[in-house]
Amino acid sequence: MRYHTFLIKYxxxxxxxxxxxxxxxxxxxxxxxxxxxxxxxxxxxKSQARIYVDCEGDYDYEDTIExxxxxxxxxxxxxxxxxxxxxxxxxxxxxxxYMDEAYPDKRLTFKVEARRAxxxxxxxxxxxxxxxxxxxxxxxxxTKVDVxxxxxxxxxxxxxxxxVYSRIIKGAGGMPVxxxxxxxxxxxxxxxxxxxGYMISKRGVxxxxxxxxxxxxxxxxxxxxxxxxxxxxxRYAGPIKLHVVNFTDIQLYIYDQCPHEELTIIMRRYMMxxxxxxAKKDGCLGLxxxxxxxxxxxxxxxxxxxxxDVCTMPVYRPVIGFDKQEIVNIAERIGTYETSIxxxxxxxxxxxxxxxxxxxxxxxxxxxxxxxxxxxxELMKTALETAEMIEVK
Ligand code: ATP
Ligand code: MG
Numbered sequence: 001m002r003y004h005t006f007l008i009k010y011x012x013x014x015x016x017x018x019x020x021x022x023x024x025x026x027x028x029x030x031x032x033x034x035x036x037x038x039x040x041x042x043x044x045x046k047s048q049a050r051i052y053v054d055c056e057g058d059y060d061y062e063d064t065i066e067x068x069x070x071x072x073x074x075x076x077x078x079x080x081x082x083x084x085x086x087x088x089x090x091x092x093x094x095x096x097x098y099m100d101e102a103y104p105d106k107r108l109t110f111k112v113e114a115r116r117a118x119x120x121x122x123x124x125x126x127x128x129x130x131x132x133x134x135x136x137x138x139x140x141x142x143t144k145v146d147v148x149x150x151x152x153x154x155x156x157x158x159x160x161x162x163x164v165y166s167r168i169i170k171g172a173g174g175m176p177v178x179x180x181x182x183x184x185x186x187x188x189x190x191x192x193x194x195x196x197g198y199m200i201s202k203r204g205v206x207x208x209x210x211x212x213x214x215x216x217x218x219x220x221x222x223x224x225x226x227x228x229x230x231x232x233x234x235r236y237a238g239p240i241k242l243h244v245v246n247f248t249d250i251q252l253y254i255y256d257q258c259p260h261e262e263l264t265i266i267m268r269r270y271m272m273x274x275x276x277x278x279a280k281k282d283g284c285l286g287l288x289x290x291x292x293x294x295x296x297x298x299x300x301x302x303x304x305x306x307x308x309d310v311c312t313m314p315v316y317r318p319v320i321g322f323d324k325q326e327i328v329n330i331a332e333r334i335g336t337y338e339t340s341i342x343x344x345x346x347x348x349x350x351x352x353x354x355x356x357x358x359x360x361x362x363x364x365x366x367x368x369x370x371x372x373x374x375x376x377x378e379l380m381k382t383a384l385e386t387a388e389m390i391e392v393k
Contacts, residue, residue, distance in 0.1 A: 001081065003061065006068065008051040009076035010379060022308055023326050026176035026204070027051060027073045030272075031282075033238055034067045048117055052080075058275045060330040065169060070236050072202050073179075074171030078155070082158060084163040091136040091162060098164055099136055099154070100144075109146035112137065128156060134213070149331045151393050175204030179240050182206040183316060184279035185288040186240070186271060187233075187348055192290025192319055194233050194336040195327050199318035200288050201237035208282055209392075210275040222344035230321040230392040232336050243278050244388040247271075250285060251351050260353040264298045265360050267351070270380075276313055277384060282347045286314040292322055297356040306360045 010027060024046050031053060033040045040059025044156045045052055055064070061079075064353035067076050083094045123131070133145055134156075155164040185197040187209040201207050211226045219369075221242060247270075254266050275287055291299050291307075298307070308315060319327050331337035369376075 001079075001098075002201075003079035004055060004082040005080040005163065006053040006064070007078040007080050007163070008053065008068070009168065009171070010051065010073050011075045023073070023176060024051065026178040027253070029163040029178065030071050030176045030238065031068065033072045034235075035064065038063050038067050040064065040128065048066075048375060049194045060260060067162075067170060069169070070175035072204065072236065072343045073176035074170050075173060076168040076171055078168050080163045080165040083164060084367075085158075085160070085162055085348070088131070092132060094162075095132050095154075095156070095164065096135055097228045098137040099130040099140065099152075100271040102166060103152065108142075108151040109144045109149075109361050110152040110154055111145060111147050111150040112154045114158065118158050118160065119367050121158045128158070130153065132156060150250055172202070172236070174202035176312065177204055177206055179202055180204035181285045182208060182283060183286040183288050184275050184284040185209045185233075186275050186290075187211050187226055187230060188290070189222055189229065189340065189342075191324075191331050191337065191340040192292060192295075192327050193288075194229045194290075195330045195334070196288050196290040196316075196318050197233045197259065197284055198236055198330070198334050200316050201342070207233065207237040207240050207288075208243070208278070208284055210243045210245060210271075210278055212245050212271055212274070212346070214248040214251055215246065217248065218345050220231060221347070225339060225342055225344050227390060228339050229336055230390075232334070232339060234392050238393045239388060241282070242390040242392050244390060245274055246349055246386055247383065250376070250383055253372060253379055254310045255351055258368045261355055262360065262368050263351055264356050265303055265306050267305075268298055268307045269365070269369070272307060272315075273313050274380070274383060276311060279313060280385070284313075286316050287311060288316045288318070290319055292319050292324070292327065295324065297365075299357050302359040302361075303357075306362050306365050309362050309365075320368065355376060 027042050028046055028051060031044045038060060039144060041056040043054040044228050065077060068074060081098055112129045112132045116125055136143055152166050154166045157334040183200055183205050185193065185207050187193050187197065197207050209230055230240045230242050250270055251267060254263060258266050279287060280354055291304060297303065328337060333341060
């Protein structure tokens with residue numbers, strides 16, 4: 001079957017009233033962005049509370065669907081056959097031909113659901129339903145009408161042309177990116193943080209990211225892995241501005257000055273401070289991490305409290321209550337897993353203590369940080385000034 005258009009269905013919740021056009025405009029923008037790399041010419045537009053993608057000429061159907069499935073805010077994707085309006089008798093023939101091609105096995109129940117966007121059409125919706133239903137029953141006596149739970153809901157939309165569709169492909173759900181501000185993701189090369197970015201982005205939030213590396217302890221290849229992960233997340237979240245911070249001197253200084261069992265916590269506090277600096281500078285409204293309660297020593301309730309202590313912005317931790325396997329499942333589904341498990345060193349693991357504190361006391365940690373007072377401001381300044389910025393698309 002050749003489809004000429006996709007009708008994009010989106011959720012109604014939260015988009016009623018005055019904000020609706022913002023939601024729709026953002027969705028149109030995101031659909032255009034998603035189809036940029038797909039073979040074919042597409043026209044994306046909204047019309048009468050619906051969004052359509054017209055496909056001009058040849059295009060790659062499977063790839064188009066694959067890309068549309070990544071757009072947050074889309075609940076369903078309906079492939080549409082457009083029929084020229086050449087009178088109702090012709091429409092009956094075209095509809096029968098559509099059913100014949102779309103459903104080789106005719107032992108099915110159906111319902112015709114007509115909708116007139118063009119009110120001047122000579123038949124009412126009800127008349128269209130009855131007449132087309134009859135034509136199908138006549139052509140295929142094995143079929144039956146079921147108005148309550150049909151196998152096939154045959155939608156017939158009268159516009160300038162007649163739009164016919166009966167399949168709905170499930171979309172990603174969520175809200176279109178750009179309808180809910182922007183947040184800063186602390187993106188490591190692990191499994192959890194890309195998933196965390198995906199989940200917050202799903203609610204309509206644009207993403208920026210900060211990655212801390214520690215050359216020469218961490219390699220160029222480890223950094224490339226993070227860029228690769230950002231690129232995969234950007235398939236869903238849109239373009240991501242990635243800040244790459246050289247964290248080596250700060251880590252070494254903490255290592256020199258502070259108790260080794262507090263190293264990770266203090267390091268993580270500096271990560272949050274730096275990420276928050278870039279977040280504020282770029283108008284982000286929160287931070288995102290891939291933390292999950294109890295996963296490691298630095299993610300116990302006490303450790304999370306100690307890390308959170310330095311943040312003035314809300315910190316979103318969407319995988320906080322997930323087990324590792326649940327996070328892995330999402331990572332596999334969104335396509336980050338294979339990249340995340342590539343074995344490259346991480347800046348946190350290099351300086352890790354044998355027996356890290358699992359129940360840090362915030363007051364104690366603050367006092368340990370006082371040992372850094374001589375040089376830390378200068379080191380922070382250098383880290384912020386020398387950060388590299390990569391536009392990931
Ligand atoms: P992950 O591997 O998510 O992606 P993890 O299980 O390795 O998580 P930690 O290393 O304790 O956990 O890090 C917790 C969170 O801190 C990460 O999810 C991420 O948001 C942030 N983080 C850790 N290391 C880095 C880093 N090198 N650069 C940026 N963010 C980091
Ligand atoms: Mg990690």
